[in-house]
Amino acid sequence: MNEGVEWAMHSCVNLSWAAGEAVTAKRLAAFYNLPTAYLNKQLQALTRAGILTSVSGPKGGFQLARDPRNISLLDIVVAIDGPDDAFRCTEILKEGPGADTRADYTKTCVISQAMRGAELTYRRELASRSIADIADEVVRRTPAAPDNTRNRFANLKS
């Protein structure tokens, strides 16, 4: 899985504490000392997926496009890593004995079904957790986190 998924999730949590103001890619990158240009690519992907909104120019930057309760971890994984399953059925059954070349073994192969079933539970789990859930839990453990985040963004403004 792309490392960008981790960056994107942490950035979204931080953006949820900067509600109302746009944050530039440069400041988001400085937060965790990430390469600016590459993080920018991930933020662009989140924007294309409708998770963030972006504004060009001075005072520009990124914001959450909607309530963080409606942004799931699965949304972010799909936006950054793509919609494909980890297990990719290459339909080797088509090379086997008695195979029907026209059949779609991605759907009918028992192994393929089992693997897709497991990934489905994985996705369901990720879909059930929102950025707001994560942010709330962080606050429960570290109440100062939102203020720390806002302060750091302010200090990095320069």
Added chain:
Amino acid sequence: MNEGVEWAMHSCVNLSWAAGEAVTAKRLAAFYNLPTAYLNKQLQALTRAGILTSVSGPKGGFQLARDPRNISLLDIVVAIDGPDDAFRCTEILKEGPGADTRADYTKTCVISQAMRGAELTYRRELASRSIADIADEVVRRTPAAPDNTRNRFANLKS
């Protein structure tokens, strides 16, 4: 995920129908028209993991090392693809404000925990399905499958 996982699972199902006799890597590869030397690498990995046993020399080959009811899909994934999670926490929190450099954020980071939780459900699902389950379901749909497999192995004997 490695393509070898798919090869290994299909090969194990076929081996479950060749109980008692060793099958060579060449015949297993010919079954689905796979590259022999590379499939052999996957079979070696299964052997190292204790899923298969191997015998050198003429009449040699591979067999299941234990009852297919005790070989889970997770066993095969771990043997071929390794034990690592897809999501790898790089602990970027250590670069953040108020970070404790000595803390292990792989364990304490809320995002890392959520991702590991989701992968856990995925692994549980794979652990609950055995090669025997798969083979039984194939037989239910295609009763001739075991005979087809044995015949094909016999014909490929050359």
Added chain:
DNA sequence: TCTATTCAGGACATTTAGTATCCAGGTTAT
């Protein structure tokens, strides 16, 4: 209007992982 800031995205370059082949060495049935 001019300038500085920032996002958008294409074109690379670099690094790493997956895929695949080959060969030398050891084991075993005939």
Added chain:
DNA sequence: ATAACCTGGATACTAAATGTCCTGAATAGA
């Protein structure tokens, strides 16, 4: 002895992930 077969290291090739750079467009403020 010989041929079949597994073992594992070395190596090559390919694809994907990671990272940088540059041009162009949008926009705020002087």
